[in-house]
Amino acid sequence: MPAYVWEATTRAGAVKKGELDAADQAAVRTLLRRQGFKSITVKTKPKDLLEYLPFLKQKVKEKEVVVFCRIFATMIGAGLPLMQCLDLLAQQEANKTFQKIIRSIKEDIEGGMTLTDALKKYPEVFDQLFVNLVAAGESGGILDIVLQRLSSYMEKAMKLRSKVKGAMTYPASVLVISISVVALLLIKVIPVFQKMFEGMGGELPGPTQFLVDASAFTQKYFLLMIGIVVAIGYAFKRFYATEKGTLTIDAMVLKAPVFGPLIKKVAVAKFTRTLSTMMSSGVPILEGLSIVSKTAGNKIIEIALIKVRQSISEGKTIAEPLQEADIFPPMVVQMIAVGEATGALDTMLSKIADFYDDEVDAAVDAMTALLEPFMMVFLGGVVGGMIIAMYLPIFKMASVVGG
Numbered sequence: 001m002p003a004y005v006w007e008a009t010t011r012a013g014a015v016k017k018g019e020l021d022a023a024d025q026a027a028v029r030t031l032l033r034r035q036g037f038k039s040i041t042v043k044t045k046p047k048d049l050l051e052y053l054p055f056l057k058q059k060v061k062e063k064e065v066v067v068f069c070r071i072f073a074t075m076i077g078a079g080l081p082l083m084q085c086l087d088l089l090a091q092q093e094a095n096k097t098f099q100k101i102i103r104s105i106k107e108d109i110e111g112g113m114t115l116t117d118a119l120k121k122y123p124e125v126f127d128q129l130f131v132n133l134v135a136a137g138e139s140g141g142i143l144d145i146v147l148q149r150l151s152s153y154m155e156k157a158m159k160l161r162s163k164v165k166g167a168m169t170y171p172a173s174v175l176v177i178s179i180s181v182v183a184l185l186l187i188k189v190i191p192v193f194q195k196m197f198e199g200m201g202g203e204l205p206g207p208t209q210f211l212v213d214a215s216a217f218t219q220k221y222f223l224l225m226i227g228i229v230v231a232i233g234y235a236f237k238r239f240y241a242t243e244k245g246t247l248t249i250d251a252m253v254l255k256a257p258v259f260g261p262l263i264k265k266v267a268v269a270k271f272t273r274t275l276s277t278m279m280s281s282g283v284p285i286l287e288g289l290s291i292v293s294k295t296a297g298n299k300i301i302e303i304a305l306i307k308v309r310q311s312i313s314e315g316k317t318i319a320e321p322l323q324e325a326d327i328f329p330p331m332v333v334q335m336i337a338v339g340e341a342t343g344a345l346d347t348m349l350s351k352i353a354d355f356y357d358d359e360v361d362a363a364v365d366a367m368t369a370l371l372e373p374f375m376m377v378f379l380g381g382v383v384g385g386m387i388i389a390m391y392l393p394i395f396k397m398a399s400v401v402g403g
Contacts, residue, residue, distance in 0.1 A: 003019055003021050003044075003045040004019065004020050004021075004022060004025060004042050004043065004044055004045055005017070005018070005019050005042075005043050005045050006018055006020060006028055006032060006040060006041065006042045006043075007040075008032050008038065008039060008040040008041070009037065009038050009039040010037060011036055011038075016037070019045060020032075021103065021107065025042045025044075028040075029042060058095050058096055058097040058098075059097065060097055060101070060124075060125045061095075062154065064093075064095055064098055065098075065125060065126070065130075065154065066151050066154045066155055066158070068089060068098070068102075069147050069150050069151040069154065070147075070148070070151040071089060071092075072089060073144050073145075073147035073148040073150075073151060074144075075088065075089075076143050076144035076147065077145075077148075082109065082115065083106060083109065083110065086102055086105060086106040086109070087106060089102050090102040090103045090106065101122055105119065105122075108121070115134060116131055116134050116135040116138055119134060127295075128291050128294065129274065129278070129291050132278070132287065132291060133146050133149070133150055133277070133281050133283065134146065134147070134150075136278075136281045136282040137282075139282075140281075140282045142281075142282075145281075146281045149277055149280065149281055150277070153273060153277045156353075156357065157270070157273065157274075159357075160266060160269060160357065160360060163360055163361065163364050164262070164360070166364065167262065167364045167367055167368060168259075170368060170371060170372075170375070171371050171375055174375040174376075174378075174379060175375075177379065178378065178379050178382055178383075181382075182382060182383070182386070185383070185386055186211075186215045186219075187215070187219055187222065189390075190211055190214075190390065191215060191219070193390050194212050194215065197212070197393055204392075204393055205389075205396060207385075207389035207392060208389050208390065208393055210389070211390065243299075247300065250298045250299040250300050250301075251300050253298065254298065254301075258367055258370065258371075262360070262363045262367060263298065264327070264329075265356055265359050265360050265363055266360055267296065267298060267301050268328055268329070268332055268356045269356035269357050269359075269360055270295075270296070271292055271296070271301075271305070271328075272332070272350070272352040272353040272356065273349075273350070274288075274291075274292045274295065275288050275289065275292050275346075275349055276347075276349035276350040278292070279345060279346040279349070280346040280347075280350075285312065286309055286312060286313055289305060289308060289309040289312070290309060292305060293305035293309065300327070301327055304327045305325075307325060308321040308322055311324075317337065317340055318336055318340060318345070319333050319334075319337035319340060322336060332352055335348055335352055336349070336352070
């Protein structure tokens with residue numbers, strides 16, 4: 001429905017302003033008269049500039065969805081009607097894009113849709129996991145509990161991702177700084193020294209001559225080098241987009257000496273946390289595994305989980321195919337087997353997730369501790385080596401004069 005802005009006078013003579021979604025201006029006037037307003041002025045709400053410039057449109061952040069979910073759960077648990085909850089949530093939402101989505105969901109429900117169907121219209125905000133858990137909560141009459149679990153799950157998932165991003169950011173930033181410093185030295189600093197060396201005459205030491213040649217090459221082909229790097233990046237992206245490329249690179253990532261074990265631990269924590277949340281909310285295990293496999297983040301792990309789902313559909317336990325997949329540690333498989341045997345699989349999965357969250361913490365700390373001195377030595381070695389090579393002719397001339 002279109003939005004309208006209105007201005008009206010109360011019986012006491014106070015002027016009030018506001019916004020309403022309605023079929024037309026007449027409907028707005030009728031509604032306001034029923035509320036006791038008079039001298040009513042109604043205008044169509046002007047379109048936001050962002051509607052004409054989609055690239056400037058505010059994106060809905062995961063943190064905003066978490067806050068929405070937690071407040072929604074509290075309101076439902078307190079006994080507020082669904083429509084009132086959505087209306088209040090839209091009013092307090094600062095993100096205009098998200099506010100419009102919440103209002104649209106409210107209108108769809110008023111039109112006869114279920115909350116689940118209304119959420120499905122916005123997959124960029126509410127993923128498959130979110131929608132399926134809400135569906136389970138609606139059908140089971142425990143929407144507030146499910147929303148509370150969802151918000152807790154999303155908070156822990158965000159925390160896990162931030163740890164991994166933090167671990168990856170440090171070496172990447174040091175590498176970028178190293179390349180920038182080397183490029184600056186080759187393009188700006190070494191040419192100054194080169195002019196000085198030419199004034200001295202004589203043959204340059206090997207390392208110095210190498211740097212001078214490298215500087216000349218970089219200045220001449222700098223744009224070409226950037227083009228090659230961009231082309232390699234584009235080719236890598238295209239290759240990774242293919243099925244063969246995804247399988248090859250994801251397999252290499254899991255076997256990487258430092259990052260591989262960390263990625264496996266993150267995968268275990270994510271798998272167990274997600275499946276535990278879904279099972280405790282009433283989602284069938286086969287449907288849960290189907291969703292978990294799609295959100296695995298690694299093609300090798302995704303294929304393993306699809307095989308696990310297929311084996312379970314054939315009557316096997318969840319522990320058997322997990323053991324055959326050889327992706328998850330034996331301890332995890334054994335704990336899942338115990339959870340199945342005792343009928344408390346969701347609780348056991350939650351305990352495994354908590355344990356592996358701590359394991360990821362420890363792995364990130366260990367990796368950072370290992371990389372810090374290595375990257376510092378690398379950066380110091382490259383820059384220090386270049387500086388020494390630049391001063392070698394000066395040292396050589398000083399030794400000749402002193403001799």
